[in-house]
Amino acid sequence: DRGWMSSTSRSGGQPRPGVDKGPIHLVEAGLPDQLRQLGWDVTFDGHHQFEEISTQDDPPIGILKNPRQVSKVCEAVAQTVAGHAKKGQLPLTLGGDHSLAMGTISGTLSQYPDACVIWIDAHADINTAATTDTGNIHGMPVSFLLGLDESIPEFSWVKPRLTPQRIVYIGLRDVDAGEKKILRENGIKAFSMHEVDRYGIGKVVEMALDHVNPKRDLPIHLSFDVDALDPSVAPSTGTPVRGGLTFREGHYICEAIYETGCLVALDLMEVNPSLSDADAVKQTVAVGCSLVRSALGETLL
Ligand SMILES: N[C@@H](CC/C=C/[B-](O)(O)O)C(=O)O
Numbered sequence: 001d002r003g004w005m006s007s008t009s010r011s012g013g014q015p016r017p018g019v020d021k022g023p024i025h026l027v028e029a030g031l032p033d034q035l036r037q038l039g040w041d042v043t044f045d046g047h048h049q050f051e052e053i054s055t056q057d058d059p060p061i062g063i064l065k066n067p068r069q070v071s072k073v074c075e076a077v078a079q080t081v082a083g084h085a086k087k088g089q090l091p092l093t094l095g096g097d098h099s100l101a102m103g104t105i106s107g108t109l110s111q112y113p114d115a116c117v118i119w120i121d122a123h124a125d126i127n128t129a130a131t132t133d134t135g136n137i138h139g140m141p142v143s144f145l146l147g148l149d150e151s152i153p154e155f156s157w158v159k160p161r162l163t164p165q166r167i168v169y170i171g172l173r174d175v176d177a178g179e180k181k182i183l184r185e186n187g188i189k190a191f192s193m194h195e196v197d198r199y200g201i202g203k204v205v206e207m208a209l210d211h212v213n214p215k216r217d218l219p220i221h222l223s224f225d226v227d228a229l230d231p232s233v234a235p236s237t238g239t240p241v242r243g244g245l246t247f248r249e250g251h252y253i254c255e256a257i258y259e260t261g262c263l264v265a266l267d268l269m270e271v272n273p274s275l276s277d278a279d280a281v282k283q284t285v286a287v288g289c290s291l292v293r294s295a296l297g298e299t300l301l
C-alpha cells in the first residue's frame with residue numbers, strides 16, 4: 001500500500017497554545033513504524049510548521065482570528081495533499097487544529113472531485129463569519145468548503161467545492177444555534193450522539209455510508225477530530241465535550257471505513273498535548289495512533 005504522512009500542524013484556527021505540537025507527539029510515539037508494520041510504505045515528509053508563513057500584520061477580519069495565517073497554511077496544505085494524492089498516495093494529515101481540513105479536503109477534492117467526506121466530531125465546524133461566536137476558524141472549515149461564505153476574499157482559494165450531500169457527520173453534541181440552522185437549510189445529514197445511542201454505532205456508520213456513498217464507489221476522505229471521543233478517552237484536546245464516543249465506537253468507525261476500501265485521505269486533528277497532565281497526554285496520543293492504525297487496516301483478529 002502507498003502511504004504518506006505529513007504532520008501539518010498549526011494552531012492558528014483556535015486560541016489555545018500547543019495543538020501544533022500534537023503531530024510531533026504522535027510521530028514520536030512511533031506512528032510511522034506502526035503503519036509500516038501494517039504494510040504501508042510510509043513517507044514522512046516532516047513536521048510542516050509552515051513557519052515561513054509570517055504571522056505579522058494579520059489583524060482579525062471581523063472577529064475571525066489569524067485569518068491570513070490560517071488561509072495561507074491551509075492553501076499550502078491543499079497543495080501538499082493534492083500532490084501526494086496525484087501520486088496515488090494516501091495523505092495522512094496529523095493536526096493541528098481542524099481549520100486545516102479546509103486544506104486537506106480541498107486537496108482531496110482536486111484529485112478526487114467526487115469524493116465524500118465523513119466528519120467525526122463533537123462540533124459541526126460549519127460556522128460562517130456571520131454565525132461564529134468566537135472567531136475561531138477551526139469552527140468554520142466546512143462552511144468554506146461548501147462555499148457558504150463568499151464574503152472573505154482571503155479564503156476565495158478554497159476550491160473545488162464540496163456539496164451538502166457529499167458530507168455526513170457522526171458524533172455531534174455541541175452545535176451552535178447558527179450551525180443548526182445551516183445544517184437544516186442545507187439538508188446536511190448528521191448523526192449526533194443521540195442517534196449513536198439510539199441505533200448503535202454499527203447502524204449509524206451503515207446509514208452514514210448509505211447516505212454519502214450508497215454504492216460504496218466514491219472515494220472517502222475521513223476527517224477525525226479527537227474531541228468526538230468522550231473526554232475520558234481523549235482528554236488532551238482544546239474543546240472537550242462530555243458525552244462522547246467510547247474508545248470502541250471511535251475505532252469501529254475507523255475499522256468500518258477501512259473495510260469499504262474507499263479511503264483516499266485521512267485527518268487526525270486536535271490532539272493538543274499541552275493541555276493536561278502527562279498521563280492524559282500519553283493516553284490521548286496513544287488513542288490517536290490507534291485510531292489511525294484502525295483506519296489504515298489494523299484489525300482485531
Ligand atoms: N462551535 C465552536 C467550537 C468550534 C470547535 C471546533 B473543532 O471541532 O475543530 O474543535 C466555535 O465555533 O468556536
Ligand SMILES: [Mn+2]
Pocket residue numbers: 014097098138139238239270
Ligand atoms: Mn478545534
Ligand SMILES: [Mn+2]
Pocket residue numbers: 098121123125138225
Ligand atoms: Mn473539529
Ligand SMILES: [Mn+2]
Pocket residue numbers: 121122123225227228239
Ligand atoms: Mn471538535
